[in-house]
Amino acid sequence: QKEVEQNSGPLSVPEGAIASLNCTYSDRGSQSFFWYRQYSGKSPELIMSIYSNGDKEDGRFTAQLNKASQYVSLLIRDSQPSDSATYLCAVNTGFQKLVFGTGTRLLVSP
């Protein structure tokens, strides 16, 4: 079982819709969780971090964490074509390094 799992997609949504990206992780001791956005040919960019159960909102982005279910999600409201990218879920399991999922490719059509 992979440590951090994401559906590779692509997830296609129309402009203005809500995009929902999901991630599950295997280590119950994981403490911190991150979402990165990576445009094609570019390096990852941190967009959200979440540490406790519940929702965390930042602009059009909402991260949701459920430690009991070992589940992290990212909601993007009012999706724009510029949101089209690969979204990487990353988990800190208590060591220095982050464990990354393989990413979900999001396509927002005009």
Place this chain on the structure above:
Amino acid sequence: GAVVSQHPSRVICKSGTSVKIECRSLDFQATTMFWYRQFPKKSLMLMATSNEGSKATYEQGVEKDKFLINHASLTLSTLTVTSAHPEDSSFYICSARVLGRDEQFFGPGTRLTVL
């Protein structure tokens, strides 16, 4: 804040040469830096974890003699690809971790092409 730079952004070299890539944290001190490699349409692969003032910790399967990492200061880590070959052509990305926090901030990456 939390800006990480990499230099060069792109390098083309002949097979057998060595290439050095620099990673700098510009506005914070990074006790830990990480080096990743990413092949086209593939996921990030962690190569090594670099701690300031100590030897890097390499991931399984990564040759430490081929990928030399030096982290001599709190703001600079370097990756040297020794005797590069075409199969080393890839996108090399560094990241830095802010002291006391878990987030990693990525540099813009270095695209290496070995002819």
